[in-house]
Amino acid sequence: MASRLVLAGAAVVLVCAVQAFVLPGAPAPARLRGATEGSSKPSPSLSIAGVAATTAAFGVAAAFAKTRSRPAKTAAKYTTQTILPSLAWIKTGVKASELQPTELRALTLAGNDVLIGKTEAGALFCVGNLCPHIGTPMSEGADVIGDVIVCPLHGSSFQVSDGQLIDWCVSPPVIGPLTGLIVEKKNLLVFECRQGGFLGSGEVEVLVDTNAKKAYEANYWKGLLDAQGKDDGTYY
Known part of the structure; x- marks a missing residue:
């Protein structure tokens, strides 16, 4: 769910970046049309906005890639296997x-x-x-x-x-x-x-x-996990 939200956010930022760069032949936004009429020079504000939006898009993509490579925090699992005496x-x-x-x-x-x-x-x-x-x-x-x-x-x-x-x-x-x-x-x-x-x-x-201590702990975790999930350390 979190990865889907990150992807959606990156897509929105990319769209904003494309819209910020006014493509050749496309009409300028209404709020900027008056500022650009009669001038052959491109508006500096458009370039700055486009660069900022593009930078933000790459930042979101980099953050998403980093989260994909990060190891899970809940990888450890407990077992309730039968512990034989030693x-x-x-x-x-x-x-x-x-x-x-x-x-x-x-x-x-x-x-x-x-x-x-x-x-x-x-x-x-x-x-x-x-x-x-x-x-x-x-x-x-x-x-x-x-x-x-x-x-x-x-x-x-x-x-x-x-x-x-x-x-x-x-x-x-x-x-x-x-x-x-x-x-x-x-x-x-x-x-x-x-x-x-x-x-x-x-x-x-x-x-x-x-192995008495291990056997005791296995029985403890079995009771605990039976109350929260499966007794092999996984969940329903």
Whole structure:
């Protein structure tokens, strides 16, 4: 639509330029006829007007050519293709010997929020740092009792070995159970971990999905694009 308007404007300016130059044998405009009668010299005003109109016409044409060669600003498109997991062992920078029983350390590994720690018996474990209830960080005051971790906000408890749910939103009384009704019960995310180095003497390593962040973003864009257009980044 914009290119059509530019072409139309250029055409109008060109017509004005032709009309400004009085062709041989053509009658002069009425408003200029009196000024030119009795004089054999061409009117300077006509030449100046013609040159100005012609210059304007070439300027419009040049601007149109420039806009045609300019790259589009909306060339980037997002995709919602299925992102498959890519598992890898990531070093945490923490040695198991540095952790005391029931101690917890929060880390972000390849976009994954994890929590490494030890049970009361000293067994190493790694779980998701966010409680599956409303995403409360377990690192903000969670308790490790035996081989169970307890959420600091509503008292939900999980087995650290497999993430199995034990109690769901048990505290504070009345309020905790009511908040638990609005979210479906879920297990805690668990990550496989190990001690690297010779005979397990090195730092703790955790097996994580390095594509987890990409997969999350793909689902986000899918929801966004479904509301605005097709889920492949194009529009209807």
